[in-house]
Amino acid sequence: xxxxxIWLILALLPLLSASFLxxxxxxxxxxxxxxxxxxxxxxxxxxxxxxxxxxxxxxMQTPGGELDAALNxxxxxxxSNITTIGYVYPSGSYAWSGGTLVLLATDVAAMAPGTVIGxxxxxxxxxxxGQETFITQPKIINAxxxxxxxxxxxxxxxxxxxxxxxxxxxxxxxxxxxxxGVINAVASNLTELLSQINGTQVNGRPLxxxxxxxxxxxxxxxxxxxxxxxxPVTQEVLEFxxxxxxxxxxxxxHLYLAGIGAVVFLIPIVIGLSINYAALALLIIGIGxxxxxxxxGGKAHGILMGVGAAVIVVGIVLLAPNxxxxxxxxxxxPSGLSVVLFVEIAIIVALVAYIIYIITRAVTHKPxxxxxxxxxxxxxxxxxxxxxxxxxxxxxxGEYWRAKSLDDVAEGDPIVVVDFDGYVVTVRKSxxxxxxxPL
Numbered sequence: 274x275x276x277x278x279i280w281l282i283l284a285l286l287p288l289l290s291a292s293f294l295x296x297x298x299x300x301x302x303x304x305x306x307x308x309x310x311x312x313x314x315x316x317x318x319x320x321x322x323x324x325x326x327x328x329x330x331x332x333m334q335t336p337g338g339e340l341d342a343a344l345n346x347x348x349x350x351x352x353s354n355i356t357t358i359g360y361v362y363p364s365g366s367y368a369w370s371g372g373t374l375v376l377l378a379t380d381v382a383a384m385a386p387g388t389v390i391g392x393x394x395x396x397x398x399x400x401x402x403g404q405e406t407f408i409t410q411p412k413i414i415n416a417x418x419x420x421x422x423x424x425x426x427x428x429x430x431x432x433x434x435x436x437x438x439x440x441x442x443x444x445x446x447x448x449x450x451x452x453x454g455v456i457n458a459v460a461s462n463l464t465e466l467l468s469q470i471n472g473t474q475v476n477g478r479p480l481x482x483x484x485x486x487x488x489x490x491x492x493x494x495x496x497x498x499x500x501x502x503x504x505p506v507t508q509e510v511l512e513f514x515x516x517x518x519x520x521x522x523x524x525x526x527h528l529y530l531a532g533i534g535a536v537v538f539l540i541p542i543v544i545g546l547s548i549n550y551a552a553l554a555l556l557i558i559g560i561g562x563x564x565x566x567x568x569x570g571g572k573a574h575g576i577l578m579g580v581g582a583a584v585i586v587v588g589i590v591l592l593a594p595n596x597x598x599x600x601x602x603x604x605x606x607p608s609g610l611s612v613v614l615f616v617e618i619a620i621i622v623a624l625v626a627y628i629i630y631i632i633t634r635a636v637t638h639k640p641x642x643x644x645x646x647x648x649x650x651x652x653x654x655x656x657x658x659x660x661x662x663x664x665x666x667x668x669x670x671g672e673y674w675r676a677k678s679l680d681d682v683a684e685g686d687p688i689v690v691v692d693f694d695g696y697v698v699t700v701r702k703s704x705x706x707x708x709x710x711p712l
Contacts, residue, residue: 294356294480296328299467302490304331308338308371311500313345315492325354328482329490330463331379332362337370340395340417347378347424356380356475360466361388361447369393373438377424380475382456383466384447390455391444393421414439431455463487498590499544499551508541533580536562555588651690652703655682667700674698 302319304312323329337343350357359379361368364387368376373390376382384390395417396405408414418439425435431454437443447459457473460466464485471482492500501507518534536558543554562581653669659678667676667688674693680702682688692699 294326294328294475294478296326296356296480296482297484298327298486298488299463299482300327300329300488300490301463302329302331304333304335304372304375306335308335308342308346308375309500309503310339310342310345311496311503312338313342313349315496316346317349318496319490319492320349320353320355323355326356328356328358328480330358330360330466331375332360332463333368333372333376334361334363334366335368335372335375337372337393340371343371343374344420346375347420350375350378350380351427356480358383358466358470360460360463361385361390362463364388364461369444370395374421374424377421377428377430377435377455380428381458381470381480382428382430383458383460383470384450384456385461386447386459388447389444390450391438392442393417393438394442395439425455495590498587502540502544502587508544511537511541532562536580536584552588552590555584559583559585559588649690649692653688653690653700655684655686655688655700658682658684664697667698669698676700678702 300319300323302316320329357379358381359368359376361372361376361384364385366385367389369390369392371393373393376390395408395413397408398405418436421435421439422432425432434443434445434450434453434455445453445455447456450456451459458466458469460469467482467485470480472479474480515534515536515538518537519531520534522531522534539558540555543551543558559581562584563578651669653667653674655665655676655678656668656673657665659665659676659682661678661681664675664677665682667674669688669690675697676688677697677699678688678701679691679699682700682702687703688700689703690698690700
């Protein structure tokens with residue numbers, strides 16, 4: 274008889290074990306800053322690489338972000354075999370708007386003392402000006418509120434708050450959120466949180482944490498680079514630098530500088546695409562720059578080739594899964610967060626001052642080669658084909674010069690300098706054959 278009981282226990286042991294959620298390792302992911310499509314792709318990539326039944330703690334400090342990204346994260350949590358613990362941490366943090374939706378969607382929701390959630394009214398972002406407008410159209414706001422409600426109900430949380438934070442921008446502190454059934458725990462740190470939830474029911478199954486082995490999760494280098502390039506400050510500095518390069522290139526007739534400016538101007542536009550498409554576009558641009566340098570016989574002194582190689586490297590690093598394009602945003606940023614605007618202004622002012630200094634110094638201090646070393650009579654080579662009376666580029670004494678030609682000259686023809694004003698040389702076709710002076 275005893276043997277029968279032993280065999281029965283052994284037969285039921287797998288079933289009893291399957292009814293528990295066992296965790297020997299707890300993974301921690303930091304969700305800091307805005308929720309973007311990149312955030313979703315990072316989480317999707319991380320979740321796909323974890324074994325089933327893993328426990329992931331998402332430490333949150335976010336004003337919210339893209340609506341589509343938040344919806345995708347909710348779907349990821351609800352369809353994954355990973356146990357997700359949302360934790361607004363550390364003290365002084367917040368999970369507003371889209372962050373509140375993500376917190377509601379987690380298997381276990383927790384907050385540290387001194388944190389806040391709520392303010393979930395969606396906003397529409399003007400892509401040209403960046404101006405935010407709160408959405409009041411019933412078609413949109415009702416749909417968002419209903420999604421909040423369903424997400425809360427799916428996890429057995431307070432659906433009334435879920436809707437109220439959309440319609441009325443309601444906010445809760447940890448004690449209120451726990452009292453109203455919005456979260457499961459209030460904990461000062463991760464150790465305290467894991468101790469509180471150890472042995473509790475999660476989705477109808479007891480969660481058993483066997484040991485406190487915490488492993489931080491970090492995004493890949495491609496995601497980190499993409500996020501850095503997507504930063505509004507980075508993009509505005511790139512756009513401003515691009516405009517300056519284009520202007521300087523056109524004014525000084527160094528068209529390769531204008532070309533580099535055009536490429537730099539394209540980078541923020543390209544980064545608005547998914548990582549895969551952005552990588553493809555950058556690879557094409559980089560190859561094009563190298564081909565242009567090669568075709569031009571090195572007239573740009575290798576600058577285009579160097580920039581092209583750098584762009585190709587960035588494109589290769591960005592090879593990662595596709596992102597989805599946002600249409601609306603779900604975030605809340607009080608005026609205190611606009612400090613980034615002052616950072617942008619400071620960077621742009623410093624950049625303008627430096628470029629003005631460089632241009633002023635270049636104009637007021639002619640190089641020695643232009644004042645002393647280049648008398649008339651020097652022989653060189655035409656870099657461009659130049660019509661009589663037209664402008665082009667010549668190479669004399671190893672330097673490139675803007676030149677006005679008195680004769681028709683073809684690319685590669687020998688020329689002789691007959692006059693110069695310190696900036697532009699006047700040349701004519703040389704009848705002495707190849708230049709005798711070293712180039």
